[in-house]
Amino acid sequence: MTTATAGPTVRPAETDAMRRALELAATDGLVLGPNPRVGCVLLDADGATIAEGFHRGAGTPHAETVALANARAAAGPDAARGATAVVTLEPCAHTGRTGPCAQALVDAGVGRVVFAQPDPNLVATGGGALLHAAGVDVVGGVLGDEARTLNAVWTRAMELGRPVVTWKVAASLDGRTAAADGTSRWITSAAARADVHRLRASCDTVLVGTGTVAADDPSLTVRDADLTGPQPLRAVMGRRELPPSSRLAVPADDGTETLHLRTHDPREALEALWAADRRHVLLEGGATLAAAFWRAGLVDEMVAYVAPVLLGAGPAAVGDLGITTIAGAARLDVVDVALLAAGTPGTPGTAGADGRADAGPTETNVRLTLRPRKES
Amino acid sequence: MTTATAGPTVRPAETDAMRRALELAATDGLVLGPNPRVGCVLLDADGATIAEGFHRGAGTPHAETVALANARAAAGPDAARGATAVVTLEPCAHTGRTGPCAQALVDAGVGRVVFAQPDPNLVATGGGALLHAAGVDVVGGVLGDEARTLNAVWTRAMELGRPVVTWKVAASLDGRTAAADGTSRWITSAAARADVHRLRASCDTVLVGTGTVAADDPSLTVRDADLTGPQPLRAVMGRRELPPSSRLAVPADDGTETLHLRTHDPREALEALWAADRRHVLLEGGATLAAAFWRAGLVDEMVAYVAPVLLGAGPAAVGDLGITTIAGAARLDVVDVALLAAGTPGTPGTAGADGRADAGPTETNVRLTLRPRKES
Numbered sequence: 001m002t003t004a005t006a007g008p009t010v011r012p013a014e015t016d017a018m019r020r021a022l023e024l025a026a027t028d029g030l031v032l033g034p035n036p037r038v039g040c041v042l043l044d045a046d047g048a049t050i051a052e053g054f055h056r057g058a059g060t061p062h063a064e065t066v067a068l069a070n071a072r073a074a075a076g077p078d079a080a081r082g083a084t085a086v087v088t089l090e091p092c093a094h095t096g097r098t099g100p101c102a103q104a105l106v107d108a109g110v111g112r113v114v115f116a117q118p119d120p121n122l123v124a125t126g127g128g129a130l131l132h133a134a135g136v137d138v139v140g141g142v143l144g145d146e147a148r149t150l151n152a153v154w155t156r157a158m159e160l161g162r163p164v165v166t167w168k169v170a171a172s173l174d175g176r177t178a179a180a181d182g183t184s185r186w187i188t189s190a191a192a193r194a195d196v197h198r199l200r201a202s203c204d205t206v207l208v209g210t211g212t213v214a215a216d217d218p219s220l221t222v223r224d225a226d227l228t229g230p231q232p233l234r235a236v237m238g239r240r241e242l243p244p245s246s247r248l249a250v251p252a253d254d255g256t257e258t259l260h261l262r263t264h265d266p267r268e269a270l271e272a273l274w275a276a277d278r279r280h281v282l283l284e285g286g287a288t289l290a291a292a293f294w295r296a297g298l299v300d301e302m303v304a305y306v307a308p309v310l311l312g313a314g315p316a317a318v319g320d321l322g323i324t325t326i327a328g329a330a331r332l333d334v335v336d337v338a339l340l341a342a343g344t345p346g347t348p349g350t351a352g353a354d355g356r357a358d359a360g361p362t363e364t365n366v367r368l369t370l371r372p373r374k375e376s
Numbered sequence: 377m378t379t380a381t382a383g384p385t386v387r388p389a390e391t392d393a394m395r396r397a398l399e400l401a402a403t404d405g406l407v408l409g410p411n412p413r414v415g416c417v418l419l420d421a422d423g424a425t426i427a428e429g430f431h432r433g434a435g436t437p438h439a440e441t442v443a444l445a446n447a448r449a450a451a452g453p454d455a456a457r458g459a460t461a462v463v464t465l466e467p468c469a470h471t472g473r474t475g476p477c478a479q480a481l482v483d484a485g486v487g488r489v490v491f492a493q494p495d496p497n498l499v500a501t502g503g504g505a506l507l508h509a510a511g512v513d514v515v516g517g518v519l520g521d522e523a524r525t526l527n528a529v530w531t532r533a534m535e536l537g538r539p540v541v542t543w544k545v546a547a548s549l550d551g552r553t554a555a556a557d558g559t560s561r562w563i564t565s566a567a568a569r570a571d572v573h574r575l576r577a578s579c580d581t582v583l584v585g586t587g588t589v590a591a592d593d594p595s596l597t598v599r600d601a602d603l604t605g606p607q608p609l610r611a612v613m614g615r616r617e618l619p620p621s622s623r624l625a626v627p628a629d630d631g632t633e634t635l636h637l638r639t640h641d642p643r644e645a646l647e648a649l650w651a652a653d654r655r656h657v658l659l660e661g662g663a664t665l666a667a668a669f670w671r672a673g674l675v676d677e678m679v680a681y682v683a684p685v686l687l688g689a690g691p692a693a694v695g696d697l698g699i700t701t702i703a704g705a706a707r708l709d710v711v712d713v714a715l716l717a718a719g720t721p722g723t724p725g726t727a728g729a730d731g732r733a734d735a736g737p738t739e740t741n742v743r744l745t746l747r748p749r750k751e752s
Contacts, residue, residue: 175551312697
């Protein structure tokens with residue numbers, strides 16, 4: 001980074017404008033695809049707002065471009081000359097579906113750029129340096145934590161250079177996903193299952209193994225949660241063919257085909273999903289698939305739904321992790337604990353879209369959100 | 377019950393006296409043994425306090441007897457004539473180590489008795505009827521819920537006619553109590569293990585199977601928690617002899633011998649423990665023993681310590697419960713969820729009394745308290 005850090009050079013009007021830019025970035029109902037939330041405010045020399053803009057998602061103009069266009073529409077081609085651009089993310093230096101924003105700001109005659117979060121994108125980064133080289137005054141890190149939080153998963157994915165992986169487990173208190181005879185409807189409560197739909201809706205990909213398709217024939221769609229964008233991509237991993245009669249063998253209601261990743265290597269699967277612009281994969285089953293991701297160090301978060309149910313026998317929720325002795329135990333940190341009780345908002349009482357009865361146990365379930373401990 | 381329920385006949389001074397009697401009953405530091413907490417206040421005709429008393433535990437006088445003695449000591453043999461006795465528990469009609477309190481109240485000339493909780497003791501009950509038959513005015517149920525709560529486990533045990541059974545499980549998130557090679561120190565955190573000592577201290581008996589003695593050689597003593605009374609009785613169930621070198625084969629520091637229950641029948645074991653004046657048994661292991669209690673319908677509460685640890689292999693925390701299909705799943709209700717974090721008061725950082733290092737993982741553990749759902 002060749003840019004200065006936030007300090008006494010940042011004016012109160014610029015910090016205020018950054019808060020406004022964060023608000024704009026957080027606009028409800030956007031369909032962002034693989035892109036981050038970004039807001040931009042253009043200020044004149046007195047700190048008054050010239051124009052605003054925010055990014056509406058992949059394939060649409062970036063926040064800076066929108067703000068510049070709004071400024072020109074209001075006050076002519078030189079509207080932004082000498083202005084200060086306040087942006088929640090370091091302007092990009094990359095020509096993708098849109099031109100580089102850093103260059104657009106230079107071309108518009110912007111004199112100063114204040115941004116919040118440095119661009120974690122290995123491809124697009126360099127915008128601050130480009131602006132600096134062009135003689136623009138550049139300050140980064142203003143409300144940087146707030147901006148990072150706004151795009152937490154996207155940021156993590158950019159830093160990792162692969163989709164963030166959340167492993168979902170739903171099991172009995174004794175760690176089983178089905179009874180001895182294989183029956184499993186229902187272990188978790190309706191409220192817990194509704195919460196899984198909310199979790200799915202927060203990811204852009206749902207991934208299972210071919211074994212789970214054969215055994216459970218899941219539909220993997222978001223049914224019982226608000227979904228502002230498209231359904232998450234349904235992905236299946238493994239070399240086996242999908243049974244032609246399986247729910248995942250036919251396109252979803254919106255026409256989207258299931259992505260079949262013909263590999264057993266989690267890293268290859270994530271590369272393919274990254275290439276397909278995926279940022280957040282929900283690992284939904286089965287135990288063997290999840291264990292493969294765990295062993296490869298490719299689980300970033302675990303969400304465990306624990307039902308107050310004992311089975312005493314039946315398939316284990318967690319497969320062989322290659323752990324033989326306690327010193328090798330996989331240790332996590334509890335990030336959050338939530339009780340999912342009957343009557344939780346969004347709890348369904350009727351059959352889901354695929355005809356399954358969604359009623360079921362009413363006991364309070366416990367949701368644990370955990371993060372793997374990094375080796376020290 | 378031949379006694380009236382609480383109603384308009386109860387004077388405010390009597391309700392106030394009942395609150396005071398509950399306070400007396402709840403006196404800290406009592407060593408109650410198998411007996412309940414009981415408090416008593418004697419009021420004169422104007423509602424002024426004549427004397428107070430409370431029960432200090434098995435082998436000592438009952439609360440009413442103490443209050444009557446205090447009254448006599450202060451104001452002579454007729455001090456309680458025409459008085460109202462306000463007692464947290466229905467006066468007993470049973471001659472045990474002390475005479476029946478109901479008769480003592482009649483003999484003292486008490487004119488009215490107000491009590492809170494009806495005596496759930498199948499042997500001692502009938503005190504209200506005895507008083508009524510003797511011409512004493514009797515009212516029951518005044519602050520009855522508060523009184524029941526004060527002696528919740530004792531009440532439950534009296535109603536069941538056997539000790540209350542709490543099943544403790546400490547396991548990894550995937551329901552395992554050891555790694556594949558049998559090592560298990562430590563899965564749960566130091567804070568969780570300190571909490572187990574508090575749980576032990578709240579029970580009067582700790583029960584394990586002979587298999588656990590052979591495998592783990594536990595000491596089963598309360599080490600890291602305040603203990604006002606004696607150590608819980610250490611009991612072992614099963615026909616195998618205890619290894620002579622095992623910690624349980626020698627008397628505890630206070631000289632108490634381990635009780636060896638030479639049976640595999642949970643009901644027989646509880647009968648023997650009941651005969652030994654035990655009211656609250658903590659089932660500490662192993663999985664087979666706990667499963668036998670569960671299958672016999674003899675688990676009243678479950679306390680599960682869940683460590684944010686994955687093992688993927690190793691012995692299961694819950695043994696075969698005879699459940700083959702999901703419809704037969706054992707369902708419980710979550711009564712309480714607590715996070716046990718490093719730094720929790722009472723967390724040890726040093727070796728315990730038996731020389732074991734008590735340090736260990738520092739991750740936050742989750743404690744679930746559950747109750748089996750009754751068949752409907």
